[in-house]
Amino acid sequence: MRKIKKLEMRGISKSFQGNPANRDINLTVNSGEILGLLGENGAGKTTLMNILYGLYQPDSGQILINDEEVRLTSPLDSIHHGIGMVHQHFMLVQNHSVLENIALGYEKTPFFFPKIRIRDKVVEFARRFNFAMDPTMKIWQLSAGEQQRVEIIKALLNGADLLILDEPTSVLTPQEIEDLFHILKDMKAQGHMVIIITHKLDEIMDICDRVTVIQKGTVVGSADTATMDKRSLARMMIGREVLFNAEREQLPKGDTVLKVDGITVKGDKGTPVVKNMSFEVYENEIFGVAGVAGNGQRELGEAITGIRAIETGRVEVKGVDTTNMSPRRIYDAGLSHIPEERIRFGIAPGLFLYDNSILKQHHLKKFSKKLFLEYSQIRDHAKSLVESYRVSTHSIDVQTKNLSGGNIQKLILGREISEKPPLLVASHPTYGLDVGATEYLREELLTRRREGGAILLFSEDLEEVMKLCDRIAVMFEGEFVGVLDSGDPRLADIGLMMAGSLRL
Ligand SMILES: Nc1ncnc2c1ncn2[C@@H]1O[C@H](COP(=O)(O)OP(=O)(O)OP(=O)(O)O)[C@@H](O)[C@H]1O
Ligand SMILES: [Mg+2]
Incomplete structure (x- = not known):
């Protein structure tokens, strides 16, 4: 050789x-x-x-x-x-x-x-x-x-x-x-x-x-x-200009959609990685959780969305106690989820695109009549997702695993956002998206916010957090070391907070 x-x-x-x-x-x-x-x-x-x-x-x-x-x-x-x-x-x-x-x-x-x-x-x-x-x-x-x-x-x-x-x-x-x-x-x-x-x-x-x-x-x-x-x-x-700036206008503070009250969550190694945490997210708000990965963000997201046990404390979605409910019932209470490990939790790779377009939503009225799924409705829904989220595919009759990486992401994003959930928990939603799709997704999140949605956004991309969020919490070793309004000058020190050397 x-x-x-x-x-x-x-x-x-x-x-x-x-x-x-x-x-x-x-x-x-x-x-x-x-x-x-x-x-x-x-x-x-x-x-x-x-x-x-x-x-x-x-x-x-x-x-x-x-x-x-x-x-x-x-x-x-x-x-x-x-x-x-x-x-x-x-x-x-x-x-x-x-x-x-x-x-x-x-x-x-x-x-x-x-x-x-x-x-x-x-x-x-x-x-x-x-x-x-x-x-x-x-x-x-x-x-x-x-x-x-x-x-x-x-x-x-x-x-x-x-x-x-x-x-x-x-x-x-x-x-x-x-x-x-x-x-x-x-x-x-x-x-x-x-x-x-x-x-x-x-x-x-x-x-x-x-x-x-x-x-x-x-x-x-x-x-x-x-x-x-x-x-x-x-x-x-x-082939066109990309605007690297999404516009976020001021909106009045709405009602509480998510209430997290003193929850403690254990990590894979059995020790607490989310420690007695409390916060609320309101209508018309994007609440960002920034921090270096591994400080409990993933576990916090999993606990709220029902894929990880909550040891103590309580979570409410629109006034309903969802603590330790199944993901499906939490979904019914009004929470959609864009998980971090999307390929593992977000899709069934062997199923067809149109099946994946309604994953977790099979039971919704519009997709099922008595015991049977309404395939024509589902196909229409899949087509409109593909169109509006610009999922590049030759047809909706392809196995999802044959889509390109970024297009699988787009499909999941579209599916979760298009239902207009009162609460959207999004972990690193722009991972794997090209710049055009990133721009589009950010616009969609802002639209959701304008329509009255509450969004809990986990991101390590500071530029993204600064652009999109009304309030930004910095997470370090299982706790928020600061929660700041987007205009707060102390955000200049966000790097120090993320490293744990500054606590407000
Ligand atoms: N095994 C396969 N069977 C059928 N179609 C496929 C297969 N692999 C890729 N494709 C198709 O080929 C095209 C290119 O896909 P590819 O994965 O190379 O894109 P990519 O540039 O890597 O995109 P991304 O940035 O989203 O990862 C897509 O339309 C995809 O659906
Ligand atoms: Mg690829």
Whole structure:
């Protein structure tokens, strides 16, 4: 196996059931270079990279490594040629240790390959790229960022010269993103090449040398990032200006919709991670919970929406005690939920798009008549969701798992918001959305607010929180260290509050 100095995709086309996902795509990466791949949800980015990783075969086109054509008919082929990939959704075995997962994915592992040798290698790689890694930890004990590092080590151990990362930052905290970028810059300095898919224009500007933009399966441009800025990138991608500012007008304070009264919630490890917390969210309000991931935000959201037990205290939705009710009954009380782990909790991947368009709503009158589901109504509903949320799909008769990552998100968002729930709990609603869809979603949240809805928004994106929220709570170690009105000058110190070094 020779080191990859240059990799080229030439004239790559790929269709699914006659629908083109990639059309005549040309793309080049050189060693020591980080290439950004940018494009709207459904543009064909993941498909193209899956072809490079040997998961899909192109219908036509060539792949050349160091100017010689290669055929990549399986991931093993790609790994042999020095190509590694970290997927949009990780593929680790949750109840195995780091070491076991790496051994499983190690292509040179003979049956009895000594784990000790792999452990030594993991330690060596961790040192070389400056990160901490305990090989005996189980995957489920790791944060998203740590799991991702396991995937990266797996790829590097297999000798990857080219590392493909599909939306690596959407599940990471700002600190973890910084750590990841350090690793990538080290890799680059050591002559590796990286292709990174991301919707975050700042990241492209920050880390990529070049960017290639795909629109509806076709390359519409490539450029050195040094010659571009955020706006020109956005224009290249969606062919119009993107307004990076949503308008939020003042609205009078409405009635209480959500009342959280002294709740305590335990985390996966059995210790309290939400501690005696109380707050209310009103009509016409977006209440934001900011904070570094891992400070109890996820558990708080899960407790309110009924997927995690509340140990003490009480939650009310529109005056109804919903403490420890089932998610379905909490839904009936008026709460819709955009969960953090959307692929796990938000959809049934094997079902058709139209089925997923009414998940949890099957019992609503308009969709069921006596015992039977009204399929024509459901199909109409699915069609209107697809249209208004611009879910890019060729039909509603596709299995949901075949939608692109961002389009699955849009479907869930549309489903939860379109019912106009009195209370919407949204965790990181713009994760995985392209800039156009992000803009649209933010508008939808503001519309919901204007119509009298109450929204509890969990987000790590400070820009998003500042733009959308009427009040902002900062969560640290299971408590709010401050709750501020959006105009409060003390928000200048939000970073300190998030780090726990300032308490108001
Ligand atoms: N296995 C499959 N079967 C059928 N259609 C597919 C399959 N995989 C992808 N597609 C379709 O190909 C198109 C491109 O999807 P792809 O996942 O490559 O988009 P993407 O650019 O990665 O989008 P996102 O930013 O949302 O992740 C979409 O219309 C998608 O529905
Ligand atoms: Mg994708």
